[in-house]
Amino acid sequence: xxxxxxxxxxxxxxxxxxxxxxxxxxxxxxxxxxxxxxxxxxxxxxxxxxxxxxxxxxxxxxxxxxxxxxxxxxxxxxxxxxxxxxxxxxxxxxxxxxxxxxxxxxxxxxxxxxxxxxxxxxxxxxxxxxxxxxxxxxxxxxxxxxxxxxxxxxxxxxxxxxxxxxxxxxxxxxxxxxxxxxxxxxxxxxxxxxxxxxxxxxxxxxxxxxxxxxxxxxxxxxxxxxxxxxxxxxxxxxxxxxxxxxxxxxxxxxxxxxxxxxxxxxxxxxxxxxxxxxxxxxxxxxxxxxxxxxxxxxxxxxxxxxx
Amino acid sequence: xxxxxxxxxxxxxxxxxxxxxxxxxxxxxxxxxxxxxxxxxxxxxxxxxxxxxxxxxxxxxxxxxxxxxxxxxxxxxxxxxxxxxxxxxxxxxxxxxxxxxxxxxxxxxxxxxxxxxxxxxxxxxxxxxxxxxxxxxxxxxxxxxxxxxxxxxxxxxxxxxxxxx
Numbered sequence: 001x002x003x004x005x006x007x008x009x010x011x012x013x014x015x016x017x018x019x020x021x022x023x024x025x026x027x028x029x030x031x032x033x034x035x036x037x038x039x040x041x042x043x044x045x046x047x048x049x050x051x052x053x054x055x056x057x058x059x060x061x062x063x064x065x066x067x068x069x070x071x072x073x074x075x076x077x078x079x080x081x082x083x084x085x086x087x088x089x090x091x092x093x094x095x096x097x098x099x100x101x102x103x104x105x106x107x108x109x110x111x112x113x114x115x116x117x118x119x120x121x122x123x124x125x126x127x128x129x130x131x132x133x134x135x136x137x138x139x140x141x142x143x144x145x146x147x148x149x150x151x152x153x154x155x156x157x158x159x160x161x162x163x164x165x166x167x168x169x170x171x172x173x174x175x176x177x178x179x180x181x182x183x184x185x186x187x188x189x190x191x192x193x194x195x196x197x198x199x200x201x202x203x204x205x206x207x208x209x210x211x212x213x214x215x216x217x218x219x220x221x222x223x224x225x226x227x228x229x230x231x232x233x234x235x236x237x238x239x240x241x242x243x244x245x246x247x248x249x250x251x252x253x254x255x256x257x258x259x260x261x262x263x264x265x266x267x268x269x270x271x272x273x274x275x276x277x278x279x280x281x282x283x284x285x286x287x288x289x290x291x292x293x294x295x296x297x298x299x300x301x302x303x304x305x306x307x
Numbered sequence: 308x309x310x311x312x313x314x315x316x317x318x319x320x321x322x323x324x325x326x327x328x329x330x331x332x333x334x335x336x337x338x339x340x341x342x343x344x345x346x347x348x349x350x351x352x353x354x355x356x357x358x359x360x361x362x363x364x365x366x367x368x369x370x371x372x373x374x375x376x377x378x379x380x381x382x383x384x385x386x387x388x389x390x391x392x393x394x395x396x397x398x399x400x401x402x403x404x405x406x407x408x409x410x411x412x413x414x415x416x417x418x419x420x421x422x423x424x425x426x427x428x429x430x431x432x433x434x435x436x437x438x439x440x441x442x443x444x445x446x447x448x449x450x451x452x453x454x455x456x457x458x459x460x461x462x463x464x465x466x467x468x469x470x471x472x
Contacts, residue, residue: 043385086456090448097452100356104385164421176385180355182421183388183472187447190424197425249420256423 044107049170051237056230057171058113059132060240062122063228063280064162064174065105066133069123070288071155072098073295074141075148083145090191091148097184101177108173124299128289129282135271136220138279138288146199146206146213153192154217157253158224160185161246170238193257200261207262214258215266222270224250228280313346314339316374323362324451327405330363334393337384345378346371351389353472354452391453391472403435408442408457408468432468434459442466 048054075095082088106119117125136155141147163185166178199210225247234240258265277283298305317339318331330336330350338349348367352360364381371379391410394402399409411430427444434442439461446456447470454467 086446086448089450090446093448093452096356096358097354098356100352100354104355160421172386176388177355179386179388180352184355186421187470191447193423193425253420253423257425260425 043173043176044104044111046172048112049237049239052170052234052239053237054112054114056233057239058109059228059230060234061105061109061112061174063132063230064177065102065109065122066131067137067155067159068098068105069102070131070133070291071137072096072102073291074138075152077141078143078148081143087145094152094188094191097181097188101181101184104173104177108171120299124296128284128292131284131288131292132280132282133284133288134220134223134279135285135287136217136224138285138291139217139220140287140290144209144213146209147216149192149195149199150210150213150217152188153196153257154221154224154254156185156189156192157250158246160189161249161253162241162243165241165246168238169240174239189253196257196263197261200258200263210261211263211266214263215268218266218268219271223273223278226278226280230280309341310339313341313371313374313376316370316376317348317367320363320366320370323359323366325402325405325407327401327407328394328398330367332395332398332401334395334398335363335389341376344376345380346376347380347382349382349384351384353389355385357452389472391469394469402469406435406466407454408432408435408466410469410471413471432457434462434464435466436464437462444468 048057072095075091075098078091079088082091102123103119106122110117110119110122136151139151141151160182163178163181166174167182169175169178196210199206201207202210225243227242227244231240231242235242255265271285274283317336318329320330322328322330322333322335325333333353335350335353336348337351338347340347340349348371350360350363350367360383364383367381368379390413392413394410402409411432431440432442433440437459439459441461442457442459444455445458445465449456449467449470453469453472455470456465457468458465
């Protein structure tokens with residue numbers, strides 16, 4: 001390349017960065033990771049509903065938020081890896097919806113907790129045993145598209161039923177997240193259900209792999225319907241929904257999809273708990289560690305970095 | 308008077324991802340309040356994870372600062388959740404002119420559990436280029452959170468559809 005050409009190239013690059021700075025820079029410094037957005041939603045500072053314990057509410061918001069955050073991260077691993085560009089885009093969009101839900105729920109958890117932690121502090125500085133997500137959210141797809149679809153079908157059917165009932169939550173932030181989330185999850189569930197039909201009722205090979213993927217995910221289904229002690233107390237205050245109470249609804253949805261897809265409902269022993277503890281109590285599978293290592297690496301190497 | 312002037316400034320800020328639409332067209336402006344030297348703008352996101360929200364906040368601050376308001380606060384409310392039904396008729400026309408099919412009416416919320424939709428609903432989305440009604444859905448997830456991808460067999464062009472929410 002001629003010297004003149006190099007200079008012109010550098011000049012263009014400088015212009016491009018300058019115009020970026022002009023359109024988005026203004027005078028607020030940006031975090032190098034996360035958002036640093038304190039004003040994410042006006043509702044976040046609402047009072048704790050009467051009859052609800054603040055620590056329970058903070059824990060419950062972490063449960064709902066961590067499910068979305070960790071699963072969102074796993075879904076984003078499909079970016080540039082899906083079998084077709086359309087699926088790449090679809091899985092990224094679904095991840096983004098869940099990340100949005102997670103941000104609000106974690107911001108609410110931080111506010112209610114009252115210890116000065118914001119959404120970023122909760123996402124980037126907690127250790128493994130401080131996360132409260134279910135096991136299903138943290139499993140790897142191992143770049144097997146059938147696994148991605150099986151997990152999304154189960155997760156979205158469950159979360160949609162949960163959020164649909166949380167529309168009436170006494171906590172205004174949870175109710176608001178549910179209001180948006182129900183619309184989003186309806187799209188996610190339909191996407192997964194349609195792919196389950198195509199793969200299950202497809203070729204011998206696609207059917208075999210779809211069935212195998214369901215078998216791999218099934219041990220983690222039981223945990224979705226287990227009621228934690230915080231949930232039990234918050235149900236009485238009208239804040240939480242009993243996950244055990246949505247089981248028949250979710251079973252019916254999964255049954256309908258599997259039957260139409262000519263697949264068999266797996267009969268697998270549930271993944272065990274230790275002394276009654278599971279994801280909700282901070283006890284995780286070996287899959288969560290690598291997720292957090294990646295998710296938190298930037299924040300841990302450069303605490304408080306801005307750009 | 309002052310209120311109306313601030314509202315006019317806010318109404319002219321455009322959406323960063325669909326710049327043919329103003330924020331007013333999109334229906335995300337929920338309130339503009341002038342109190343002394345402070346303007347408070349309340350907006351609502353289209354989707355929970357809408358990545359444009361930070362840019363919208365910055366653009367609103369910049370436009371109002373330039374218009375002479377020294378203190379600008381941008382607040383976000385989530386409830387009631389945004390619906391494509393809030394897009395103005397002018398906004399719908401501008402979308403179609405830009406080659407993006409505008410949304411139809413959003414489905415009303417049913418009382419019981421939300422039913423599965425196992426095949427694309429038989430909705431008519433006319434091609435924004437040639438007007439042919441017989442277009443097909445390629446993917447429900449498009450390049451931005453709020454659009455789906457469709458194709459028109461008549462003029463053989465792919466196009467985006469702002470999907471009902």
